[in-house]
Amino acid sequence: MSRFAENPEDAPHFLGHRERLKTRFRDQGGDAMADYELLELILFQAVPRRDTKPLAKALIARFGTFSDVLAAPEARLVEVPGIGPSVATHLKLVHAAATRYARGAVRQRPLLGSWSAVIDYCRAAMAYEEKEKFRILFLDRKNVLIADEVQQVGTVDHTPVYPREVMKRALELSATAIVLVHNHPSGDPTPSRADIDMTKTIVEIAQPLGIAVHDHIIVGRQGHASFRALKLI
Template sequence: MATELREAQAHYLGHRERLRERFRAKGADSLADYELLELILFRSMPRRDTKPVAKALIEKFGSFAEVLSARPERLIEVKGVGESIAFDLKVLQAAALRLSLSDARQRPVLGAWSAVIKYCRAAMAFDDQEQFRILFLDKKNRLIADEVQQRGTVDHTPVYPREVIKRALDLGASGIILVHNHPSGDPTPSRADIDMTKFIVEAASKLGITVHDHIIVGRDGHASFRALGLI
């Protein structure tokens, strides 16, 4: 039994070093999603084989990004994943989002549109529940705050326009960008999305606040109300 255990340990320890060396030599692009996830799990699982857990996570959620976006209670449904591993994965997601958002903070948001879209997709595209997020901008279109105002179900988020406008006034924002996700994957605006946006645009304009865009993100891409001529 002891010999078998030593052989099993030698196997995964050798695998770990080979994976590390491939990352050092060729970078992340040389690794499959589950292999990159293995590298991350090495520190969370120092004395266990990470490959089965990494593969199970990818199989359940579909991709590296979707694993990081999964809620902790869903992560721990996977065999071998406990609260500490789920916590480590959520910390990694928070770090990735902080890095992504820093790109958008470097210059006026409207001049860093690709960075804004990248951030919104990273933050929301793979969430299995709808959330309504607002980016608040100052007079120079720099980001003041990024806040999730509401969370909902798999296909609905209650949005309260008065709360949107009130928060913009509280922050002294001159402009806002509305963002929400469609867990279905299809970012096409619904009739309710269009009506709600129109109401917020009209209410905001009366107080000198510009709604620059409403972005819907999903697994299959994103939709911009401004690009679609809806604002």
């Protein structure tokens, strides 16, 4: 028996807070909780003997939102006082688990029938990256995902894309359709002139090869943009 059980008045004040927060989560779910409260719950496992509310609030203050915290690089997380390497690794593990969960929702089923899951996955995987990444989802004749690959990693505002290399990889995988995806670290998903021109070139090369370009999705902290919805494809 712990000394806290024998002498409840000796227990740290945050233990009661933790139990109340856990109970509220069990009764009401995550949607009823503020970002910092959900973050507190995650930090309970990594920080067992301290009050995690100040840490959670400091992380939100530094990075902005719950999603921003999980997506932040470990090197930036440990800049926050009280966040050591083990806590930063724990947060990155949660982020990896969330991304893996979102990816599972788009596998083994026609992508065009679960488009919201595709968007959720793309945002989870890329929206908070600090460098531009160009990703391709390769699909078979039934529009089921064959492969999901990051083709290029660029700078904060540019990623080099080589349309012929895109088509070469699609042919290697026997893909009959592709979805292009990239992120804008600025947060604004609005397509640039370069984005539009590059997409047009890929579509022109793909057509005679019998490969459909279903969409080009740009994701950012402020949302996403679909070339198909914008009638740019």
